[in-house]
Amino acid sequence: MKCIQSAKFLSCSQSSLLRLLLKEKITIDSELQLVQAAINWAKVQNCGAELDPQSSKKLLGPCLEQLRMLALTPTEFSKYVASSGLFSSEDTLKILINLTTPGAMEMPEGLSTNTTQREGFGTKAVVSVSDHEIFCVRGIPNGSRKVCTVVKSPRKFQALEFKVNQSLFLTGLRLGAQTAKNKMHFKSYRENIYVSVHKADDCKKRVARQSYNAPVDYSQGYFDVMFSFPAYLMAENVYVLCINLKSSGTYLCKARSKSVRFHDYKFTFSAVSKEFPWSGIVHGLILEQ
Numbered sequence: 001m002k003c004i005q006s007a008k009f010l011s012c013s014q015s016s017l018l019r020l021l022l023k024e025k026i027t028i029d030s031e032l033q034l035v036q037a038a039i040n041w042a043k044v045q046n047c048g049a050e051l052d053p054q055s056s057k058k059l060l061g062p063c064l065e066q067l068r069m070l071a072l073t074p075t076e077f078s079k080y081v082a083s084s085g086l087f088s089s090e091d092t093l094k095i096l097i098n099l100t101t102p103g104a105m106e107m108p109e110g111l112s113t114n115t116t117q118r119e120g121f122g123t124k125a126v127v128s129v130s131d132h133e134i135f136c137v138r139g140i141p142n143g144s145r146k147v148c149t150v151v152k153s154p155r156k157f158q159a160l161e162f163k164v165n166q167s168l169f170l171t172g173l174r175l176g177a178q179t180a181k182n183k184m185h186f187k188s189y190r191e192n193i194y195v196s197v198h199k200a201d202d203c204k205k206r207v208a209r210q211s212y213n214a215p216v217d218y219s220q221g222y223f224d225v226m227f228s229f230p231a232y233l234m235a236e237n238v239y240v241l242c243i244n245l246k247s248s249g250t251y252l253c254k255a256r257s258k259s260v261r262f263h264d265y266k267f268t269f270s271a272v273s274k275e276f277p278w279s280g281i282v283h284g285l286i287l288e289q
Helices: 014-023 030-047 053-066 074-080 087-099
Strands: 148-151 154-162 168-176 190-197 203-217 224-235 240-245 249-252 260-263 265-269 282-288
Touching: 014 030, 014 053, 030 053, 030 074, 053 154, 074 087, 087 249, 154 282, 168 240, 168 249, 190 224, 224 282
Parallel strands: none
Antiparallel strands: 148 249, 154 240, 154 265, 168 224, 168 282, 190 203, 190 240, 203 224, 260 265
8 A cells, every 4th residue: 555644646636535444445554644644634634623523524524534533542632633624522531531431431433433543553554654664774884894793682771862853753663683693404593672752851651662573584684573553753862772681692783874854854873882882783763754
């Protein structure tokens, strides 16, 4: 499926949006992405002006009743939908009550009561900035033995600091896989890793965390750790990525520059240094609007 954040999608007709929302199988990660896509579509149709319940109902029409608000988590609805202008305060409260206590109140008229997630969720399609996954990688290319780093298990460390100049979501990260070296008789190994992200000024406040325990191919490449719940990054805030590697081995690392600009987004992160000696294992972050 084409990216639902693309310019072509945002300029499509209401009937095209409705056909998308009527599908039971759709290649996205969660209902939240579909709801956000519909909100962004409505904003574009509204000439970029802020939405209100009246304009939203007029712009979205029958599409509104196909959005499965009850398939969201209470946190997702509160953070990303409640303040969008899509619903009135009264309807917002009714939806939130039904999310926290199913069936406690009648849903607002015309809204879906479907709590079932659409088939196809869990695939690794990423709705991201400018239709591409963004990997903040610069420096030594894959295949160079100079960037292989031996990690003894277990190893817990702060991988790097980073910030962006505009608010967006961190949906996952791309890490260098282990290189085979003396293990050429095996094609893969089991990676056991835990990653977390917190604000630099508050190490106890995590904005994302994810465990990853799965087979990974030995290679000169990478593997992706996708967050079950994407982290919302506030513009100009500094965040710290922490990694707990529970598998010993020789990981492919990369050197990188301190900042990279992708279109209108400027991403700044720590270079390989004494302070972050293993930061090269992080090949990039996966960001989305």
